[in-house]
Amino acid sequence: IAILVVAADNSVMPQTIESISHAKAAGVPIIVAINKIDKHDADPQKVRSELLRHEVFVESMGGEVLDVEVSATKGTNLDKLLEAILLQAEILDLKANPDRTAEGVVIEAQLDKGRGPVATVLVQTGTLMPGDILVAGNEWGRVRALVNDRGVQIKEAPPAMPVEVLGLQGTPQAGDRFAVVNNEARAREITEYRQRLAREKAVAKHAGQRGSLEQMMSQLQTSGLKEFPLVIKGDVQGSIEAINAALDKLGTDEVRARIVHAGAGAITESDVSLAETSGAAIIGFNVRANVQARAAAAAAGIEIRYYSIIYNLVDDVKAALSGLLSPERRETFIGNAQILEIFDITKVGKIAGCRVTEGKVERGAGVRLIRDNVVIHEGTLKTLKRFKDEVSEVPGGQECGMAFQNYEDMRVGDVIECFRVEMVTRTL
CATH class of the missing domain: 2.40.30.10 (Translation factors)
Structure with a gap:
């Protein structure tokens, strides 16, 4: 079930339209939560009529889509929203088997300073427990602890429960599937195979971009493509994916941003040395460089730019790319x-x-x-x-x-x- 959250004062925005398209492509039912109804300029009726234009027919407009007016800050009607979800689940007979090995999806992943790699996962079927051997995307690990949304350690995570998993070897990608396997040998085998595939894909992509020296020279002469290399570090994998997607859209036939490396966690000395060898700029999104990295960057004369808003980051990269364009x-x-x-x-x-x-x-x-x-x-x-x-x-x-x-x-x-x-x- 997709919960579409729309602000009553802003109405339907481009990201709302994108979410509707995703929900329709997945073929899942939608419940509309009209948020911010406590604001004086809220207009829920405008939201309903605008949703009609995107073929989302709410019940009050004669359709089948449930809609609930809520306020997240005041807690208004949140119980009604939960009721609507349960009702929809009951009608569709949505059930999961808790008595099998756990499977689900990684919602987010980050590198925590004290706890190491932390993955927020949603258990979709089976029950996840501490001690389980987990494979998530290209990473594996033994579940050291499960932490719920209130920061409390729990003994098991049944279906439909989001939990933070501690104990993975590295940070998986947001959107990766996870599954529990029988033993460590099997987990290592799967992750090594996936990592090899990912490496081969990266090498193939890189080779496709580079080719031989002669190809590079002829490509430069014919296409005149100029690249702006970047090393990007962010707080969580989701932000990095969003930044990558936004920067990809900026590219033209003449200029483009080339992401040398992107990862979750603080900016380290190895990031600075990578930026130095590839001639890249370093961008930190909601993260900071450690002391050694700052000293190395100052010695190498590499600028580290910090951002907390994606739009500002994209605008700055856009301005830098515009500077690479040859004048008309x-x-x-x-x-x-x-x-x-x-x-x-x-x-x-x-x-x-x-x-x-x-x-x-x-x-x-x-x-x-x-x-x-x-x-x-x-x-x-x-x-x-x-x-x-x-x-x-x-x-x-x-x-x-x-x-x-x-x-x-x-x-x-x-x-x-x-x-x-x-x-x-x-x-x-």
Whole structure:
């Protein structure tokens, strides 16, 4: 059962729409919890009508989706929400077998300073107990302790119970499946196989990105892809996944953020040395660098940036990537002049006697010689004269003398086009 929490004052947001799509794709029933009803600008009816647009029909609108108006801070109607969940579970006959080996999913994982790797798991079937040998994703361990949502150690975790598991060898990924196995040998075998697969996948991805030296060089010449390497450390795996996904979306054909390493836990000396060898910047999300890492970063001249809001982090990386974009060449037409006569002057060379037919002609601007609508030459002016004086510009309708820098093949009837080039800084 998916519980869709929608704020009564904000109504349906992009992440709400995304959640609806996930629930529909999974084919699970939805219960809508309209939160923040204690606020003065709350409008639950607006939420209901907006949900109609995304094909979520609540009961009051003639649909089958249950909705409950709640307030998380005041505790209003939370009992009704629990009743609605139980009712829905009873109607659908949702039951799990508690008398078998435990299985479930990792909701979150983090590296705790005092307790080591801690995984928050949701038991979906069976009963999890201390002493069980657990395989979660690429990690395994013997369950040292189970801690419930109130921080109390418990003796068993039956189906539908979320618990913190202590005793794993490392932090699994959020979303990994976990299962209890018979012995340590089996657990090691499974995790080693999964780690080997993950390594092979990473190597294949890296090889696909890099290729041989010749491929890299040709790729740089053809695609001109510029990369911004980053080492990311976060408090929990979920945040890191969200940051990775957000940074992936920023990439274009020209620039992209390349995540050299991402992991949960404090910034260590090894992260700094990795950043130094790969030329990466270090980003800490809700974590700090330890004393040794700070000293190593200061010695290597590596900047460590700390963030607590993903939007700020993404904005800063976006600004850095925009700086890698090559500026755009923008051309502005200034004017045209027609050659009426060619004068051959000793020690000076050929000078074209012209009349400005359109716009104006400026000294210092770029010029093109056009013959029968074909560009013959592109360059700069050597001289721009009005009678015998050098001038900076000649307006339309007036006559002038022009000579090209290092080019003399001009003929009567040719058109000289004058243009200005600007380099415009681009942003993502």
